[in-house]
Amino acid sequence: MYDTTLALPARGESTEAPHRRTDALRELAGRITGSLVLPSDHGWDDARRAWNLAVDQRPAAVAVPETTADVVAIVRTAIRLGMRVAAQTTGHNAGPLAHQSLRDTILVRFSAMRExxxxxxxxxxxxxxxxxxxxxxxxxxxxxxxxxxxxxxxxxxxxxxxxxxxxxxxxxxxxxxxxxxxxxxxxxxxxxxxxxxxxxxxxxxxxxxxxxxxxxxxxxxxxxxxITSVQAGTMLWPAEQVETVLSAWRSWVDTAPDEITSVGRILHLPPLPDLPPHLAGRSFVAIEAVSLFDADLTAALLAPLRALRPEIDTIHETPMTDLHLLHMDPPGPVPGLGDGMLLTTVDADDLAGIVEAVGVGSGTALLSFELRHLGGALSPDRAPADGGAVRAFDAEFAMYAVGIAPTPDAQAAVRASVARVMSALAPRRAAQSYINFVESARTADTLWDDGLERLRAVKREYDPTGLVRSNHPVD
Ligand SMILES: Cc1cc2nc3c(=O)[nH]c(=O)nc-3n(C[C@H](O)[C@H](O)[C@H](O)COP(=O)(O)OP(=O)(O)OC[C@H]3O[C@@H](n4cnc5c(N)ncnc54)[C@H](O)[C@@H]3O)c2cc1C
Incomplete structure (x- = not known):
């Protein structure tokens, strides 16, 4: 479970005596069309469980609204009781939320509103x-x-x-x-x-x-x-070839047109029975690519990488409905521990540092280390001026490292492995972060650069009492 010893103090202590608060929440449960579960209720552990099974989130109540009117009733009850609300869709990024004290918070889970x-x-x-x-x-x-x-x-x-x-x-x-x-x-x-x-x-x-x-x-x-289909797939080489493949990919991305988005990756696959035998228990260096071009042009553009003779090459015309299979993400909840950051660039020395931290023989506990190639329409000079608080990334790559961490020992090992590779890349860390790849609790000034004061002003205007609690608070 995540270490909660760093829990932040609650900002909105309830003004109600505990039994009155419980009565008011039970009364709310009877009023909404969805459901509300309290810690003493049957099913509490299922109700509070996040997608990330390594996260131990302990709110005051879990509400599952079915309508907007339910959400209004939940929010108004929280206001009346001096409580707070935290919205959660799945709990993929529940880690930083669970670092905060949730004892005065109604967790609003949206699983019943999926139209x-x-x-x-x-x-x-x-x-x-x-x-x-x-x-x-x-x-x-x-x-x-x-x-x-x-x-x-x-x-x-x-x-x-x-x-x-x-x-x-x-x-x-x-x-x-x-x-x-x-x-x-x-x-x-x-x-x-x-x-x-x-x-x-x-x-x-x-x-x-x-x-x-x-x-x-x-x-x-x-x-x-x-768009109905793309050219998409993965090229996999034995991890021993990591330096050759990643440095070829690193040079190649400088020439890749915006129509191609690619990821360079090191994978240490566990010996699981549900993995195909040619993958289970093996380590790979992988390049995943999605191209909006046709098969011939895509093949021509990928030729320098294919010249490295991948052991497996799955790039083919892929309907949009199959694209979720490309990254081999887990199909359901898992206990994971990961973290990420944006990198201004990556050079040969950085690649050597990555290989030392995550490559074969590194002793890493990571399942996956990835570099997503940015640029193109994500560049500050290309993104729309009227985009949102994050309209572009002033960085060439986004990195994300993750391991499976079902036990305290595994968590300690994965945490150390994530820290090791992040420290190897620290000199390349961009001023900006990408909060979706940040799964640790960080202070707001490390997450946003020039937009932070404006975000805080919006928070003060729309939520002056701090009713809404998020995984990455802006103050
Ligand atoms: C396996 C995996 C694959 C991923 N792939 C990608 C990827 O390809 N690209 C990418 O960009 N990111 C990716 N991510 C990161 C992902 O975008 C973040 O984890 C994101 O926060 C998940 O959103 P969620 O709603 O599922 O998570 P949650 O943990 O449910 O929500 C995260 C936060 O969003 C806010 N939130 C959620 N719902 C609401 C709401 N209704 N109202 C207000 N606030 C709300 C809350 O602050 C909440 O704490 C991936 C993560 C994982 C674990």
């Missing part, structure tokens, strides 16, 4: 706050459209988009947050509002990359794209 409506004509979708990307990608594909989904089908649309959203089409289309058309929210005063460029423009700005610290989102309107 997705596709407007094929206008190429957009209205997505309820509990939807995961798999809920959107399939109906969008039926309409011949693609969403800027992340690598995993069960990541929540809300948390992903609120933090920025780095998709397989990121270098061509930019951050998913830049393609949000509107949010439907319940504010910290319990009011229902539509937030877009013309209404609550400051809040609209903050919600696009500033995270979930400003309001409770009940639905998101996102832009879709006329």
């Amino acid at each position: 997705v409506r596709i407007d094929a004509e206008r190429r957009r979708a209205r997505v309820e706050a509990g939807a995961v990307w798999g809920d959107v990608v399939a109906p969008a594909a039926e309409a011949g459209l693609a969403a800027l989904a992340g690598s995993s089908a069960d990541v929540g649309v809300a948390g992903y988009v609120l933090g920025g959203g780095l998709s397989w089409l990121a270098r061509a289309k930019g951050l998913a947050a830049n393609h949000v058309l509107a949010f439907e929210v319940v504010t910290a005063s319990g009011d229902v509002e539509t937030v877009d460029a013309a209404h609550h423009a400051d809040l609209f700005w903050a919600l696009r990359g500033g995270g979930g610290d400003f309001a409770i989102v009940t639905a998101i309107h996102v832009r879709l794209f006329s």
Whole structure:
């Protein structure tokens, strides 16, 4: 479980005696169409469990709304009781939230609000706050459209988009947050509002990359794209070839057009029976690529990498509905411990440091270390000026390192391995962070650079009492 000894002090201690608070929460449970579970209730541990099974989150209550009216009732009850609310779609990034004291917090889990409506004509979708990307990608594909989904089908649309959203089409289309058309929210005063460029423009700005610290989102309107398939897949080499392959990829990305988004990766796969025998228990260096070009042009562009003769090469025409398989993310909840940062660049010395920290013989406890290539439409000079709080990345790569950590010993080993590779890359750390890849509790000034004061001003305006609690608070 995550170390909670660093728990932050609660900002909003309840003004109610405990039994009166319990009575009021039970009364709320009877009033909403969804459900509300208290620690003494049967099913409490299931209710509070995050997608990341290594996280031990202990809120005062877990509410599962079914309607916006439920969310309003929950927020207004929290206001009356002097409590706080924290929204959670899946708990993929629950780690930093659990570092905070949640004893006065109602955790609002959106698993019962997953409706997705596709407007094929206008190429957009209205997505309820509990939807995961798999809920959107399939109906969008039926309409011949693609969403800027992340690598995993069960990541929540809300948390992903609120933090920025780095998709397989990121270098061509930019951050998913830049393609949000509107949010439907319940504010910290319990009011229902539509937030877009013309209404609550400051809040609209903050919600696009500033995270979930400003309001409770009940639905998101996102832009879709006329794409039905891409050339996509992975090239895998034995990990002993890591230096050759990663340095070839590092040079190659400088020439890659924006239509190709790629990831360089080191994988140490556990000897699990459900992995294919040619993968189980082995270590690989991998290059994953998604191309918007046709098969011939993609093959021509990838030729320098293929010349290194990968042992496995799965690049082929891939329907958008299969793209979630590419990154080999876990299909369901796992106990993971990971962290990441943006890197201004990566050179030959940095690659040597990565290999020393994560390569064969390093003794690393990591399952995966990855570098996602940024640039293209993610660059500050290309991103829309009216994008959100995170409209671009002033960095060439995003790194993320993760290991499976079901026990305290495994957690200590993975934590040390993550720290080792992050320290090797510390000189390349960008001033900006990408909060979706940050799974440790960090202070706000290490997460945002020049946008932080504006984010704090929006927080003061829309949530002056600090009712809304998020995994990455801005103050
Ligand atoms: C296996 C895996 C694959 C991933 N792949 C990618 C990827 O390809 N690209 C990428 O960019 N990121 C990726 N991520 C990171 C992911 O985007 C973040 O973990 C993100 O926070 C997950 O969103 P969630 O809603 O599922 O998580 P949650 O932990 O449920 O939410 C995270 C935070 O978002 C806010 N939030 C969530 N719902 C609401 C709401 N309704 N109202 C207000 N605030 C809300 C809250 O502050 C919450 O603490 C991946 C993570 C994992 C573990």
